[in-house]
Amino acid sequence: MEESTQVFSVDKLKAAIECMLFVTPQPLAIKQIAEALNLDEATVEKALQELRMDYAEGRGLQILHIAGGYQMCTRPEFVDCITALLKPTRTRMSRAALETVAIIAYRQPITQPEIDAIRGVNSDGVVKTLTERNLITQMGRKDSPGRPILYGTTEEFLNHFGLSDLSRLPELTDVTLPEPDQAVLPMEQPAEAPEK
Numbered sequence: 001m002e003e004s005t006q007v008f009s010v011d012k013l014k015a016a017i018e019c020m021l022f023v024t025p026q027p028l029a030i031k032q033i034a035e036a037l038n039l040d041e042a043t044v045e046k047a048l049q050e051l052r053m054d055y056a057e058g059r060g061l062q063i064l065h066i067a068g069g070y071q072m073c074t075r076p077e078f079v080d081c082i083t084a085l086l087k088p089t090r091t092r093m094s095r096a097a098l099e100t101v102a103i104i105a106y107r108q109p110i111t112q113p114e115i116d117a118i119r120g121v122n123s124d125g126v127v128k129t130l131t132e133r134n135l136i137t138q139m140g141r142k143d144s145p146g147r148p149i150l151y152g153t154t155e156e157f158l159n160h161f162g163l164s165d166l167s168r169l170p171e172l173t174d175v176t177l178p179e180p181d182q183a184v185l186p187m188e189q190p191a192e193a194p195e196k
Contacts, residue, residue: 008037008039010047010050013037013039013043013044013047014047014050014051014054016037017033017037017044017047017048017051018051018072020033020036021063021070021071021072022072024071026067026069026071026159027066027067027068027069027070027071027155027159028069028070028071029068029069029070030044030045030048030069030070032069033048048063048070051063052070059075060074060075060078061073061074061075062074062075064162065164066158066159066162066163066164067155067156067158067159067163067164067165068155068158068164068165071159094126096119096121096123096126097126097129097130099119100115100119100123100126100127100130101130101135101136101153101157103115103118103119104130104136104151104152104153105153105157105166105169106169106172108139108150108151108152108153109139109140109142109150109151109152110150110151110152111142111148111149111150111151112124112127112148112149112151113148115127115151127151133156134154134156135153135154135156135157135160136151136152136153136154136157137151137152137153137154138150138151139151139152153166
């Protein structure tokens, strides 16, 4: 990287970062901002933190740390205003998709047969849809017979659910996901006799 020939005052640097965050639909890493401005990461991070403090109160926007980067977003308390203006057509995730992405998020890397065993149904279509939406991705293959594909979540998953990283997933305190081999009832169980 070349030495910076551009000298920024703190206010001008914050304004430059603000512009970059405003025009970018995806979270920006400090490294990306620093490279674009030809500055060191420490200088950019300090200015970014000051800018976040500027946005902390009394603004309709906020700067969030999401998916390993920073993104300018509207404040949740103004969602009704935005919805009234834009009237978005939002595609909802089905219960099956939410269930499947939750299993993958908490158990990754995980194979589709393991997902199917936990859910008790075939997940081909759901896995395909989640992959197309870039919420999950193939992470390799499991070293077992048939070498099934391993799935995990993506940065888009973090962005979609507003998480900075996977450690921010809620704790599973009340719900316990069964192990894949515990999720299927044995075939030997006798069927109950119908009442007469």
